Amino acid sequence: MRNCLIVGIITVLAFAQNACAQSRGTVKKKRTTETAVIDSAQWRKVNNIVNRDSAYANPYYGIQKLKGGNQRFQLSKSIYPRQDPALIKQLSEGQLPFATIVGCSDSRVSSEILFDQGFGDLFVSRTAGQVMAQATYGTIEYAYLILGTKLIVVLGHSSCGAVDAAIKRPEAPPGHIVSLINAIKPAAIKVQKMQGDKLENAVRQNIINQVMELRQLEPVLSRAYDRGELLIVGAVYNLSTGMVEFLEETLQNLPPTQFSKNDITGL
Ligand SMILES: [Zn+2]
Numbered sequence: 520m521r522n523c524l525i526v527g528i529i530t531v532l533a534f535a536q537n538a539c540a541q542s543r544g545t546v547k548k549k550r551t552t553e554t555a556v557i558d559s560a561q562w563r564k565v566n567n568i569v570n571r572d573s574a575y576a577n578p579y580y581g582i583q584k585l586k587g588g589n590q591r592f593q594l595s596k597s598i599y600p601r602q603d604p605a606l607i608k609q610l611s612e613g614q615l616p617f618a619t620i621v622g623c624s625d626s627r628v629s630s631e632i633l634f635d636q637g638f639g640d641l642f643v644s645r646t647a648g649q650v651m652a653q654a655t656y657g658t659i660e661y662a663y664l665i666l667g668t669k670l671i672v673v674l675g676h677s678s679c680g681a682v683d684a685a686i687k688r689p690e691a692p693p694g695h696i697v698s699l700i701n702a703i704k705p706a707a708i709k710v711q712k713m714q715g716d717k718l719e720n721a722v723r724q725n726i727i728n729q730v731m732e733l734r735q736l737e738p739v740l741s742r743a744y745d746r747g748e749l750l751i752v753g754a755v756y757n758l759s760t761g762m763v764e765f766l767e768e769t770l771q772n773l774p775p776t777q778f779s780k781n782d783i784t785g786l
Pocket residue numbers: 623624625647648649676678679680681682
């Protein structure tokens with residue numbers, strides 16, 4: 520009886536181990552298949568994947584990479600690239616971000632999330648209303664000169680509180696907030712007689728003004744921009760839909776450039 524019990528237990532254990540091994544085999548096989556799909560050209564096309572090196576070398580590919588990432592984000596198909604903690608050690612050797620983002624500090628406008636990018640991809644400067652000062656200029660120049668980042672995107676967003684304050688211009692704003700209002704005020708004044716939503720018009724005009732500010736910034740950015748070695752464009756993020764729209768006004772009449780636009784779609 521006792522022998523029978525032991526044989527029974529061994530049989531059950533052997534069966535369980537076999538079942539477990541088979542299960543592991545199934546999982547392993549399934550993962551292998553998934554990896555093959557993920558690496559396929561078709562998967563890359565469907566998910567708007569743009570090669571990182573191409574985006575770093577050519578700012579037009581950089582724009583395409585940002586657009587593709589934003590599309591994934593909007594469709595809830597983010598792939599969260601390069602967010603593995605193992606990458607931290609590798610990136611400690613250096614960084615080659617493919618875009619500089621000059622954005623608003625608003626907690627709802629996180630560049631890596633809304634563009635579905637990862638560690639080492641974006642060099643980001645954020646202030647309220649993406650207002651720039653001396654330190655911001657130096658930050659952006661550093662990205663271009665030292666890190667070789669050839670794409671600068673001024674990223675504003677809908678319903679921006681800083682732009683709203685520049686429209687309303689409260690009397691005696693506290694502390695240093697007045698510096699934000701003063702910087703955005705020209706955009707608010709320029710659109711005040713324009714048809715449509717006053718705040719959204721001012722948001723767009725503020726972005727266009729800031730793009731021009733960087734294109735004319737002596738001595739580093741203006742020269743690089745005029746020589747066609749650097750792309751400086753504007754975009755607006757919609758807080759309600761998650762969509763980033765690159766502003767046509769900032770993509771037209773650009774100086775002649777060495778960068779090829781061949782095989783680039785969706786610009
Ligand atoms: Zn804002």
